[in-house]
Amino acid sequence: MSPDLSAPRSPVRPVEVDRTSPVPLYFQVATRLQELIEKGEIGVGSRIENEVDLAERLGVSRPTTRRAIQYLVERGMLVRKRGVGTSVVHPKVRRPVELSSLYDDLRAADRTPRTEVLDLRTIAAPPEVAAALEIEPGGEIVWFERLRYAGGEPLALMHNAVPAGLLDVSAADLAEFGLYELLRRAGLVPRIANQVIGARSATTAEATVLGERRGASLLTMVRTAWDAEGQALEYGSHVYRASRYSFELNLSAG
Amino acid sequence: MSPDLSAPRSPVRPVEVDRTSPVPLYFQVATRLQELIEKGEIGVGSRIENEVDLAERLGVSRPTTRRAIQYLVERGMLVRKRGVGTSVVHPKVRRPVELSSLYDDLRAADRTPRTEVLDLRTIAAPPEVAAALEIEPGGEIVWFERLRYAGGEPLALMHNAVPAGLLDVSAADLAEFGLYELLRRAGLVPRIANQVIGARSATTAEATVLGERRGASLLTMVRTAWDAEGQALEYGSHVYRASRYSFELNLSAG
DNA sequence: GTCAATAGTTTGTCATGACAAACTGATTTC
DNA sequence: GAAATCAGTTTGTCATGACAAACTATTGAC
Structure with a gap:
């Protein structure tokens, strides 16, 4: 039996290491x-x-x-x-900041990503989303909320918007694939993006779904992506558990 | 005098390590x-x-x-x-990237940057700083701590290290100019950088100097910069008030 | 209620001492 | 001349013992 090596609550007979073993x-x-x-x-x-x-x-x-x-x-x-x-130690996700989706990156890092779709519906775009996606105020968007797991624990809470009619997407799709994979399958290829990285404290609701304590620090990322023709494809607003996630950049000046 | 620690051919008087030194x-x-x-x-x-x-x-x-x-x-x-x-063993190889300084960015944004130098001294580099700057462990660095204001309020607390001898800098210099301006004036031009962006809660000391409440979220950024010849110029560890700061990136995919 | 001092806890550093395992070079045997 | 054996060298593992530094919790003073 493997010994309990954590701080003991009750006395536990120490396991004997095997001194006859060649293993140190x-x-x-x-x-x-x-x-x-x-x-x-x-x-x-x-x-x-x-x-x-x-x-x-x-x-x-x-x-x-x-x-x-x-x-x-x-x-x-x-x-x-x-x-x-x-x-x-908490295993931390350090993600190069590239134009890619979290799902793809986690899968590449063998972190067994899993997605729980919390919401998916077509709504009139709030002003700031309409502005970001360059559609008329009140224009319709497909709005969805997902909880992304990595290695069996929550990592990120993500809200995304796609202009209505651009992408026919179901909850099952969103659970199984990353957003950028779904866009590619529809022939929509993100080429350009603007993103803003910040931080703030978790709200109570966010803390609850992310498994964090209230007030814990979250990394935030708001992004808009366009295709090569300048068509706005996606607006996203993500929060990541700061204890589990950081961004990595490699920069160069010509 | 440094001792000859290679296999000796002739007897050499052993150098005495400095047992009065705090260095192990x-x-x-x-x-x-x-x-x-x-x-x-x-x-x-x-x-x-x-x-x-x-x-x-x-x-x-x-x-x-x-x-x-x-x-x-x-x-x-x-x-x-x-x-x-x-x-x-043969030494290992390196890698490349680049960036800009907060001071320059704030000035460009007409945010009236101001710097308060909290500490400036030459010290033996802690191991992780020495590793980042590719100098010998315990090698000397110019170490400084600055509080950066923008628009009259604290924004960032920044620790930086420059290899000793690389940059002759005074507290007055650091108060008046951004680090990268000082480097440029010394003929040192950052060309590549690696940086990691994360977030965490403020410690009590940080909260105090930044004018934040204890436990407030901070954006963190750790960066090492090199010039075109691969000379490590600067190691920095910054924390930013998350309520006042975010990073913005424009990305494009080939 | 806040701050300083104190005590306790835990890891970090350093020492002496001993024996084992892997390796190399020299010697002996066939 | 080749193979086996042996001796020496060097690193690897493990032990007991002690003191220092960093951290936390508690206590006392103001």
């Missing part, structure tokens, strides 16, 4: 810790047992335990802070 | 080794002195010496082989 002790400990983290038995964000107690419970020395922890720190699974303890 | 012993050793490698005094492919002898010559313990060597192994400078020894 530090590696056995690291492997067990990693298993517990990946199985969710030590939750992301929570602390593992302190070094001294952990070493004692495992029947190995503190340097050996530290070596095991360091192994996982180097792999981005744990983070240590003097005086505080060792915590399990 | 292992780090001093690692830094000295790196210097010798980068100066070519230990050639690529050749072996350094074995751990036991090296430790003895430096007057530190073998675990400390191993820690120093491990540090350089992790940075791809050394490789170890049991029974054989530790050798110098």
